[in-house]
Amino acid sequence: MSTKKDKKLGMASRAIHAGEPRERYADTLTTPIFQTSTYVFKNSRDIEEYTKGNKPRFEYGRYGNPTELIAERRIADLEGAEDCLVFSSGMMAITTTILSLVKTGDHIVITDDSYKKTLEFCKSYLQRFGVDCTIVPFGDYEALDRAIRKNTRFIFSESPTNPYLNVFDLVLLKKIADRHGVLTLIDSTIATPINQRPLEYGIDLVTHSCTKYMSGHNDILAGTVLGSKELIAPIRSLHKSMGGLIDAHCCYLLLRGLKTFPMRVHHQNTAALEVARFLEGHPSVERVYYPFLESHQHHAIAREQMKGGGCVVTFVMKGDLAAANRFMDSLSMIFIGPSFGGAETLITHPATVSYYDYTREQRYELGITDTLFRLAVGLENPEDIISDLESAFSKAGKKS
Numbered sequence: 001m002s003t004k005k006d007k008k009l010g011m012a013s014r015a016i017h018a019g020e021p022r023e024r025y026a027d028t029l030t031t032p033i034f035q036t037s038t039y040v041f042k043n044s045r046d047i048e049e050y051t052k053g054n055k056p057r058f059e060y061g062r063y064g065n066p067t068e069l070i071a072e073r074r075i076a077d078l079e080g081a082e083d084c085l086v087f088s089s090g091m092m093a094i095t096t097t098i099l100s101l102v103k104t105g106d107h108i109v110i111t112d113d114s115y116k117k118t119l120e121f122c123k124s125y126l127q128r129f130g131v132d133c134t135i136v137p138f139g140d141y142e143a144l145d146r147a148i149r150k151n152t153r154f155i156f157s158e159s160p161t162n163p164y165l166n167v168f169d170l171v172l173l174k175k176i177a178d179r180h181g182v183l184t185l186i187d188s189t190i191a192t193p194i195n196q197r198p199l200e201y202g203i204d205l206v207t208h209s210c211t212k213y214m215s216g217h218n219d220i221l222a223g224t225v226l227g228s229k230e231l232i233a234p235i236r237s238l239h240k241s242m243g244g245l246i247d248a249h250c251c252y253l254l255l256r257g258l259k260t261f262p263m264r265v266h267h268q269n270t271a272a273l274e275v276a277r278f279l280e281g282h283p284s285v286e287r288v289y290y291p292f293l294e295s296h297q298h299h300a301i302a303r304e305q306m307k308g309g310g311c312v313v314t315f316v317m318k319g320d321l322a323a324a325n326r327f328m329d330s331l332s333m334i335f336i337g338p339s340f341g342g343a344e345t346l347i348t349h350p351a352t353v354s355y356y357d358y359t360r361e362q363r364y365e366l367g368i369t370d371t372l373f374r375l376a377v378g379l380e381n382p383e384d385i386i387s388d389l390e391s392a393f394s395k396a397g398k399k400s
């Protein structure tokens, strides 16, 4: 893990230096990409030292890679975790973690505001293997308490959530979980360890899609799970069988992204708040959801638990589906696309993208209205983002 010296450094310094020995392989400054699928033994004595556990080393690509190990140590340091695993995607981290924790006959609880694919995995796939799943409304702590059974293994939730940026009261979550003796898992992707550190609240395991802020350039997929050595050990074991390892070059790009990660998140916290305030005051906007806006229902808990609101700003435009389409079509700098936490500002229209296969009634039941947008504020000048939005609102208002 990180050295004592690393611990004394600030987050920006640790994002660059933590978890890597000062003495570098072949004197390289940047972390090498160890492009190999296998590792060789010098002789029989070398094998014996390894199998007896006297000499930790690498053996085969699916069991780990030196570039990956440095990324794991660095992310563990940033999150304040004892141990960490890096995966080929955020979903690989979530599914491997969940599978390692459950067996037939178990029950799990998940909040309804979680990532669509996580919910799908828990609702549909786990049921096939006899693992029951209760979905509770986010923020209904009494329903959460009631949902826990004798065979409940864990409670899973995102915080903040997507797209409404709802924030879980982690103290309350921990209290409920402890009363029943169940584990707690938080997908903290939207917050990042710069803005929120759930392990400090006693949460057992934290996951992130590193595809987002940590890599930060919309060019790779990666994921991570963090927690105690004891809880990570069985996940590591299953990870070796599932084989969802991150490729070494991808891992290098993740390490490169991590070097600017804290600075980028600080910038995005400030820029997103500025954009959220602009949207809140705009006559074409009905409602804005951003946890650091006073109008957000979880503003108080967000200010208590989080250092910044992150880059995601959700808003509802006035008008209808046609106006929403005209608005999207009028953007000139902001790209239309999923994901968040990268350099480019992106906007998604859940009604026509993620929920295109739902009926309007089904969508509205989930709060996915025709004019709902999720904006992921990037690293451009905030005034340019605002100007692009302003001009698109104006064009959307003019029917051709």
Ligand SMILES: Cc1ncc(COP(=O)(O)O)c(C=O)c1O
Residues within 6 Å of the ligand: 089, 090, 091, 092, 115, 158, 162, 187, 189, 190, 208, 209, 210, 211, 212, 221, 222, 223, 339
């Ligand atoms: C909150 C959250 N968790 C997990 C994931 C899955 O991550 P990945 O796309 O890296 O598999 C996503 C993807 O959008 C996400 O938004």
